[in-house]
Amino acid sequence: MTYTKQTLQQDLAAMGLTGTETILIHSSMKSIGAVEGGADTVLDALMEFFAEGLLLLPTHTWQSIDQDHPVFDVRRSPCCVGILPELFRQRPxxxxxxxxxxxxxxxxxxxxxxxxxxxxxxxxxxxxxxxxRLRAVGGKILLLGVSHARNTFLHSVEEVLNVPNRLTDKPLQLTVVDEAGAEHTVYMRRHYNAQQPHISEDFVKLEQAYLDCGAAKNTKFGDAACILCDANELFRVTRHILAPAPEAFVTEPVIPAQRWKELCTETR
Known part of the structure; x- marks a missing residue:
């Protein structure tokens, strides 16, 4: 099947979305399948559907901005998280x-x-x-063809909860070039854990907890298996697990269901 802008927008509506949401979308273009017009059609569908809301896509540059390449130009630095964000950032x-x-x-x-x-x-x-900030505005997160391993919001939960062993001790000195071409010196720590260099890969350990507690639901967008999440509820479930055991993502091979069963009962 080849998807169109209209059929993709129908999928968004079928998720229960209205288009007025503040929504952050992590995406895999190839997971969607064949789309008439390709990535541009997907962006057209998203931007038109959420015209009365606020559409957010990550445009991360952590892969290329480092000690050896310390300049981030907001106008020109390409992102490292897929074609949809890269094309999106360049749109009028x-x-x-x-x-x-x-x-x-x-x-x-x-x-x-x-x-x-x-x-x-x-x-x-x-x-x-x-x-x-997604919590304060009642925001949603759509994992479009990707898992919670790409859910950057969960890093923010860890930072709010002050989970140890997540950041480098020493910040890098970097330069940010803004839209007007002005340069700003900033100091930025990076994600780091000595036991698990890719800490976000462990976020999938709470996938079932989020589903059971109503913080997330499985959906579809084209061919892509998606997870639609509520930011406030993700925070609540994650805090319930990490507050008594801050290192659970790293130290526990599997997080047992009894750790969140009581919370799910309260939710319902």
Whole structure:
């Protein structure tokens, strides 16, 4: 089957979305299947559907911005998280935050205001920053063809909860070039864990907990298996697991269901 803008928008509506949401979308273009018009059609579908809301896509550059390449240019630095974010950030009307490693691009209601303040942050997902802010606005997260291993919001939960062994001790000195071409010196710590270099790969350990507690549900977008999440509920479930055991993601091979059963009962 070849999908069109209309059929993809029907899939969004079938998820229960109205188009007025603030929604962060992590994506895999290839998971969607054949689309008439390709990636541009997917972006057209998303931008038109959420025209009355706020559409957010991650435009991370952590793969390329480092000690040897310390300059992030918000206008030119390509992102490392797929073709949809890379094309999205270049579209007219889309704005991009000034975070040197974990920027977000946005279009829609209050986009510039939502992205403001990232120059003052010194961690990837600083409390009160763009990722944590999803809770305050009742935001949604759509994992489009990807798992919770790509759910950057969970890094912000760890930062809010002050989970140990998640960040480098020493920050990097980086340069951010803004839309006007002005340069800003910033100091940024990076994600780091000595036991697990790719800590987000362990976020999938809570996939069933999120489903059981109603924080997430399985959906479809084209051929892509998706997970639609509520940011506030993700935070609540994750806090329930990590508060008594901050290192659970790393130290526990499997997080047993009894750890969240009581919380799910309370939710319902």
């Amino acid at each position: 009307g889309v704005v991009r935050s000034l975070h040197p490693t974990h920027s977000i691009a946005a279009c829609g209601r209050g986009a510039a205001e939502y992205l403001a303040g990232e120059l003052e942050n010194n961690t990837p997902c600083t409390p009160g920053g763009c990722y944590d």
